[in-house]
Amino acid sequence: MERPKLIRLILFILSVLLIIASILFYQHIISYLIVAFIIAYLLSPIINYAEIYNISRTVSILIVYVILAVLLVIISNVVIPQLVNQTVDFFNVLTSVIEQDDPFSIHSLQIKGLSEFIRSLESKFPSIEVDNELKNLLDRDKFNSLIGQIPLFFKSIVNLIAFLIVVPVITFFVLKDERYFIRTIFSSISNRYFEFSLHLWEEIESSFGKFFRALLIETLLVAAMSIAGLLILKIPNAIILGLFCGLTNPIKYFGPFIGAIPTMLIILLGPTPDIYVFYAAIVFIIVQQVDSLILFPWLVGKSMNMHPLWVLLTVIAGGYAFGILGMIFAVPVVFLIKTVIVVSHKSLKQFEII
Amino acid sequence: MKKIPDNAEKIIEDKELLKFLLSIEIFNNLTKPERKNLRKYIYVRNFKKAEIVFKKGYPDVVFYVVKSGKLKVYLDKGEGDMEVNILQSKDFVGEMALFMNENRTASVTALEDSVLLAISKRDFTEFIAKFPRAGTKILYKLGAILCEHIMKLNNKISGE
Numbered sequence: 001m002e003r004p005k006l007i008r009l010i011l012f013i014l015s016v017l018l019i020i021a022s023i024l025f026y027q028h029i030i031s032y033l034i035v036a037f038i039i040a041y042l043l044s045p046i047i048n049y050a051e052i053y054n055i056s057r058t059v060s061i062l063i064v065y066v067i068l069a070v071l072l073v074i075i076s077n078v079v080i081p082q083l084v085n086q087t088v089d090f091f092n093v094l095t096s097v098i099e100q101d102d103p104f105s106i107h108s109l110q111i112k113g114l115s116e117f118i119r120s121l122e123s124k125f126p127s128i129e130v131d132n133e134l135k136n137l138l139d140r141d142k143f144n145s146l147i148g149q150i151p152l153f154f155k156s157i158v159n160l161i162a163f164l165i166v167v168p169v170i171t172f173f174v175l176k177d178e179r180y181f182i183r184t185i186f187s188s189i190s191n192r193y194f195e196f197s198l199h200l201w202e203e204i205e206s207s208f209g210k211f212f213r214a215l216l217i218e219t220l221l222v223a224a225m226s227i228a229g230l231l232i233l234k235i236p237n238a239i240i241l242g243l244f245c246g247l248t249n250p251i252k253y254f255g256p257f258i259g260a261i262p263t264m265l266i267i268l269l270g271p272t273p274d275i276y277v278f279y280a281a282i283v284f285i286i287v288q289q290v291d292s293l294i295l296f297p298w299l300v301g302k303s304m305n306m307h308p309l310w311v312l313l314t315v316i317a318g319g320y321a322f323g324i325l326g327m328i329f330a331v332p333v334v335f336l337i338k339t340v341i342v343v344s345h346k347s348l349k350q351f352e353i354i
Numbered sequence: 355m356k357k358i359p360d361n362a363e364k365i366i367e368d369k370e371l372l373k374f375l376l377s378i379e380i381f382n383n384l385t386k387p388e389r390k391n392l393r394k395y396i397y398v399r400n401f402k403k404a405e406i407v408f409k410k411g412y413p414d415v416v417f418y419v420v421k422s423g424k425l426k427v428y429l430d431k432g433e434g435d436m437e438v439n440i441l442q443s444k445d446f447v448g449e450m451a452l453f454m455n456e457n458r459t460a461s462v463t464a465l466e467d468s469v470l471l472a473i474s475k476r477d478f479t480e481f482i483a484k485f486p487r488a489g490t491k492i493l494y495k496l497g498a499i500l501c502e503h504i505m506k507l508n509n510k511i512s513g514e
Contacts, residue, residue, distance in 0.1 A: 052484050179394040187397055191405060194397075194472070199415045202476050350413050350457075 032163060036170035040178070041209070042216070047175055057176050065168065083240055196351040203343045208336050214299035215250055215332065222249040222291050229283035230263065233276060237266055245284070249291065251327045252311045256288050258324070304335055368393060371471075378419055378444050380495040388488040395481055397472040401425075407447075407462040407470065414451030414458060416472045420444065423468020427460050440465075449496060451475050 023030070043064060050060035174181065189197050223246020230238035245259035260280070267276045306314075311331055318330025348354045375381045375389050384392065398421075401407060407418065410430055420441050427439040427447065438460055441447055447462055452475055473481075482489030 048480075048484065052486075183394070183397060191399060191401060191407070194399065195408060195412065195415045198474050199413055202415070202474065206476075347413070350411075352409070352412075 028159075029166075032166050032170060035163075036167050036174060039167070039171045040174040042213070043171070043175060044178060045213070047178075061172055061175050065172075079239070089237055193353075196347055196353060199351070200344055200347050203347065204339055207343070208339050211300060211304050211335060212332060218291065218295050218299050219246050219249055221295055222246045222287060225287045225290065226259075226284070229287060230280070233279055233283065235263065235267060235272060235276060235280065236270060241266065245287070247328070248324070250331070251324075252308075252315055252331060254315060254319075254327065256284060258327075260284050306331075306335060306338065310334075371396070371398070374421060378446070379499065380446070380492050383491050383495075384488050388485060391485055392481060392488070395473050395477040397474075399470045399472050401464040401468045401470060403464055403466050405464045407464065408458050409461045410458050412458045414448065414454070414456060414475060416474050417446065417448040417451055417478060418462075419446045419471040419473075421469040421471055423470075424465040425462055425468055425470075426465050427462050429460050435461075449499075452478055452496070 043061075046064060047057055047060050050063075051057060055063075186194065186198055186201075223243050225242075226245035227238055227242030230242050235241065241263045244262055245256075248255040248259035251258065263280050263284075264277055266272070267280060268274060314330045314334045315327050318326035318328075320326075322329075371393060372386070372389050375384070375392065381389065381392065397416075399418075401423070407425065408416075420443055422443050425441040425447075426437055427441060428435040428437045441462070448458075450456075450459070482493065
């Protein structure tokens with residue numbers, strides 16, 4: 001072997017070892033990095049847009065941060081208490097209906113199975129919480145282990161604070177020097193694969209990025225429309241119900257129905273007249289029509305070209321494997337995998353690598 | 355003894371690169387801030403002698419400006435290569451990629467060790483959209499150069 005080649009090989013092995021070591025060493029940082037990259041990815045269009053008006057990246061990032069901080073304060077002071085109230089309300093309505101024993105009412109007929117379930121839970125829950133926990137506490141060894149857990153608790157608080165500080169800082173640098181990072185990565189690629197990797201990145205980013213951002217905007221708009229519609233109908237807990245509709249909307253085919261269930265339950269069980277089920281259904285139908293006729297074609301449109309059958313099967317499989325979260329994320333994840341495979345296969349052929 | 359920097363990115367100082375941009379026809383009326391912004395999109399690539407830059411049929415991804423060195427543009431023919439053009443410092447190649455969605459129409463190989471500045475097609479359109487003032491200047495220059503090419507070809511045809 002020639003000497004330069006040998007040196008290169010050694011350097012290559014050393015750098016691989018270094019990367020593995022740093023991954024092991026920085027294990028905890030990696031989750032921060034991932035979160036920071038996702039936030040940066042979502043914010044970067046805003047920062048890039050501001051640059052058109054000659055606003056420097058640093059300034060625009062700081063402006064966005066201030067806006068986000070204000071929003072966060074508003075959310076934590078106004079929306080979250082309301083959300084908690086509404087959630088508590090929602091469950092109060094549920095339990096109050098369960099407690100009234102009126103065998104001729106449609107409500108309690110529908111809920112009977114559920115009420116038994118909750119009663120059994122209630123009868124089981126206190127005994128676990130009070131009796132056993134007390135006994136456990138008195139148990140010496142358990143008590144000691146509890147004390148042993150206090151440092152862990154503090155550690156998790158430290159982790160949380162570190163997370164809250166570190167993530168925005170990483171996001172800041174990733175956003176500010178976005179071009180620098182992209183350039184550094186692609187500059188390190190050898191000439192043979194330079195154009196190929198650039199092409200691959202651009203294709204994947206443009207098709208999946210577009211899809212992902214469009215889906216996010218669609219979700220927000222559907223939630224906003226649902227909230228507005230429910231507020232007009234003066235249905236209690238409109239915010240949480242509308243948010244749920246938005247959140248389940250990305251689930252193709254099933255989403256709108258799943259999203260409507262809590263609203264219908266609230267109307268049927270609560271003080272609102274039952275006829276409002278009909279009005280709420282009209283609101284949801286209008287929102288769905290606006291979504292499928294205007295929003296979806298306009299935002300997501302051609303960016304996702306998966307056959308409806310695949311989409312359906314993916315949603316069902318996601319639901320079986322990971323529940324409702326699986327249903328929400330199944331299609332984007334499968335679409336990402338599909339895009340990566342299709343695009344890399346095509347580019348590998350075009351650049352005569354395979 | 356050959357001295358080829360393995361990572362030209364580090365060797366070529368940004369200042370020198372900004373100065374060099376001024377000497378390229380399509381970038382020569384950009385202001386300094388505009389060139390600084392453009393610099394963020396430029397990859398500095400080193401090619402060794404006989405290394406292939408791209409081949410005919412590859413997707414049009416990148417537009418290159420020759421910083422130093424010598425390269426040949428050729429068409430692959432069965433019996434041998436047909437040389438079309440020789441590129442030297444300040445020449446550029448792949449500018450058609452900026453306007454058309456087609457594959458490379460010729461191949462390029464380095465005749466000696468060369469340094470090329472690469473700008474991806476997508477980054478270029480992003481730059482134009484982001485900095486329309488600078489973008490217009492570059493596009494005007496590019497238009498003028500393409501017109502010149504057509505004039506030359508016209509003269510060639512009428513001359514024969």
